[in-house]
Amino acid sequence: METAQSQEQAAPGAFTAFARFVLCGGGVGIASSFAVAGLSSWIPWVLANALITVASTLLATELHARFTFGAGGRATRRQHAQSAGSAVAAYAVTCVAMLGLQLLVAAPGAVLEQVVYLSASALAGVARFVVLRLVVFARNRSQAAATVRPVPAAVAGAPAPADPAELCYAA
Template structure:
C-alpha cells in the first residue's frame, strides 16, 4: 500500500520524466527544422549565384525564392514535423510566413540604413542575420503550432483511451 506522499513523489518523477521527454522531442524537431532550413537556404543561395549568370538577378531571385519555399515546405512538413504532404493550404500558409519574414528582414536592414547610413558590411550582415534568426524562430513556432500542428485525439474516438502515438510520430 502506498501513502499520499509516495504517490505525490511518483507523480512528480513521472511529470519530470515526461517533461524531459517533451523537451527532447521538441528540441529534435527544432534541430531538424533549423538544419533543413539552413540547407535549403544555402542551396538557394548557390542557385541564385548560378542563375544570375544567365538571367537577370531579380528574376533569378524570384525563381529561387519560389522553388526554395516549396522545397522547404515539403521538407519541413514531412521531415521536421512528420506531417506528411502539406497540400496547397500548407504551402500557402508557409509562403505567407516566408513573406512576413522577408518584410521583417527588409525592415531591419532598411532601419539600419536609415539610422546608420554608412554602416559597414559586417554590421549590415549582423543585423540581417539576427533578423533572419528571429524570423526563423517565429516561422518555426507558426508552422509547428498552427500550420503543421498535430491535432489532439477526440475523446471517445478510440473508446476513451487517449493516444500519444500521433504526437510521438510527429516528434
C-alpha cells in the same frame, strides 16, 4: 498502409523538430542569404529578396513537411499557403532590418549586411517555427474536428435539467 495513430507516434518532439527546423530552415536560409546578395547585384535588393523568399519558402515547406515535422509526405496546398503567410511576415522583418541598416549606416559592408540579414532571419525563423508547428503542421487538427465523441448512455437518456443550477445537485 500506415494509420493515423502510427504517424502520430512517429511525430518528433519539440526539441527534435526544432533541431531539424534549424538544420533544414537554417540551411535554406544561409543559401538564400548568398542568393539574395548575388541576385541583388543585378536587380534591386527588395525584389531579389522577394524572389528568393518565394523559392526558399517552397523548398523549406517541402523539407519541413517531409523531415522537420514528420508529416509523412509532400506538403499540401493548404500547408504551402499557410507557410507562405508566415514567410510574408519573415520577408517583412528582413526588409525592415535591412532598410533600418541602410538608414543607420551610410555604406554598410557585405559582412555587416549578412549579419543583419541573418539575425533578422533567425528572429523571424523562431516565430515561423512556432507557427509551422502549432498551425501549419499541427497533428490531429483535422482529425479532432472530424471525430464525433459518443455521448454516454446515462447522459444521452437523461432529461436535461430545466435550471442550470440543478446540474450541481444531480446525482
